[in-house]
Amino acid sequence: xxxxGCRGDAAPPLGPLAPTLVRATTFAHGSAExxxxxxxxxxxxxxxxxxxxxxxxxxxxxxxxxxxxxGAVSFxxxxxxxxxxxxxxxxxxLVAVARDVYGGTTALLEKDLPRxxxxxxxxxPFGTLDFKGARLVHIETPTNPLxxxxxxxxxxxxxxxxxxxxxxxxxxxxPPLQRVCSLGADIVMHSATKYMGGHSDAxxxxxxxxxxxxxxxxxxxxRTGGILGPDTAWLVARSMKTLALRARQQSETAGRLARFLAxxxxxxxxxxPGLLGHPDHAVARRQMEMPGxxxxxxxxxxxxxxxRVYDRFRVIGRAVSLGGVETIASLPxxxxxxxxxxxxxxxxxxxxGLIRLSVGLEPFETLAxxxxxxxxx
Ligand code: PLP
Numbered sequence: 267x268x269x270x271g272c273r274g275d276a277a278p279p280l281g282p283l284a285p286t287l288v289r290a291t292t293f294a295h296g297s298a299e300x301x302x303x304x305x306x307x308x309x310x311x312x313x314x315x316x317x318x319x320x321x322x323x324x325x326x327x328x329x330x331x332x333x334x335x336x337g338a339v340s341f342x343x344x345x346x347x348x349x350x351x352x353x354x355x356x357x358x359x360l361v362a363v364a365r366d367v368y369g370g371t372t373a374l375l376e377k378d379l380p381r382x383x384x385x386x387x388x389x390x391p392f393g394t395l396d397f398k399g400a401r402l403v404h405i406e407t408p409t410n411p412l413x414x415x416x417x418x419x420x421x422x423x424x425x426x427x428x429x430x431x432x433x434x435x436x437x438x439x440x441p442p443l444q445r446v447c448s449l450g451a452d453i454v455m456h457s458a459t460k461y462m463g464g465h466s467d468a469x470x471x472x473x474x475x476x477x478x479x480x481x482x483x484x485x486x487x488x489r490t491g492g493i494l495g496p497d498t499a500w501l502v503a504r505s506m507k508t509l510a511l512r513a514r515q516q517s518e519t520a521g522r523l524a525r526f527l528a529x530x531x532x533x534x535x536x537x538x539p540g541l542l543g544h545p546d547h548a549v550a551r552r553q554m555e556m557p558g559x560x561x562x563x564x565x566x567x568x569x570x571x572x573x574r575v576y577d578r579f580r581v582i583g584r585a586v587s588l589g590g591v592e593t594i595a596s597l598p599x600x601x602x603x604x605x606x607x608x609x610x611x612x613x614x615x616x617x618x619g620l621i622r623l624s625v626g627l628e629p630f631e632t633l634a635x636x637x638x639x640x641x642x643x
Pocket of ligand 1: 343344345346368370406410435437438456457458459469470471587
């Protein structure tokens with residue numbers, strides 16, 4: 267497989283082998299007619315970067331290639347991408363959003379969208395599905411932090427039966443680990459801050475799918491101004507070339523670490539879709555090439571015991587976010603789920619002693635050694 271975003275499949279590449287970085291915010295043209303035609307989209311050429319610019323287009327075409335979709339629209343962050351996805355004119359009706367989504371998404375749904383007249387309903391993606399009256403159904407897979415895998419084809423079928431589109435936040439498992447549009451989703455979304463950027467040095471977001479939907483989303487981006495800036499777009503376009511290699515290697519190491527942790531002294535449970543005992547193991551096998559590089563494990567003895575293990579890490583970083591080449595760990599009770607009431611957390615299965623790992627590119631032996639010395643003996 268050639269790296270995403272590289273040209274020259276059929277013939278040797280010509281010209282620059284890295285994306286072009288253009289910081290200019292305006293472009294001179296030869297005549298009134300030339301400027302008018304470029305602005306009207308009748309002629310190719312640079313016009314104004316809020317509408318698009320070379321580095322953003324390089325990133326977007328690499329994402330489209332990776333996801334196997336018509337195109338992509340890039341944003342200044344994952345949240346800006348979600349904002350556009352929920353607010354762009356994609357039809358009439360409700361937005362139905364899975365119960366298990368990123369906390370920032372829930373905050374946007376609860377605090378902002380209703381003020382703009384957008385009605386939101388929540389649903390259990392593992393339960394009975396009925397999307398009557400919805401224009402858009404939105405899910406996340408794998409989920410945070412328990413790495414549940416939602417059956418995309420099942421949700422797509424129910425969404426389409428109701429005349430709704432299905433969008434999927436696939437941030438936790440980028441291509442080639444899964445390609446949700448090939449499973450029936452209409453729109454895929456990523457926080458590019460995670461695996462696509464991959465080096466913990468760029469914030470961005472992206473939405474991919476079919477031209478007809480992307481047109482509405484790109485129009486919304488023009489009006490609201492959320493495009494990814496040139497320097498960051500250049501970084502994430504560059505990172506797309508190593509995405510497949512990184513994602514596969516990180517997933518391979520995560521699988522080995524999950525097996526290493528399972529049944530270990532002091533570990534009450536391991537949540538990883540690659541393990542036979544995971545509730546969605548069969549779905550993951552069916553719809554994912556590999557189960558991903560995110561896992562969570564529960565330390566026996568609750569939060570105090572988990573904090574003791576966490577504070578003993580020597581290699582694994584204590585940090586939020588995910589998807590970078592360095593392995594980092596977070597305590598969901600202190601971070602992503604800090605605002606969720608304890609009773610709701612218990613109902614969701616997010617134990618107080620849970621540690622979430624975003625597995626990077628360090629050798630398995632280094633990471634297993636760090637976990638071993640941190641866990642009780
Ligand atoms: N979606 C998921 C699954 C996330 O984990 C995050 C951030 O952690 C986002 C969306 C938001 O992305 P960003 O932080 O790039 O705005």
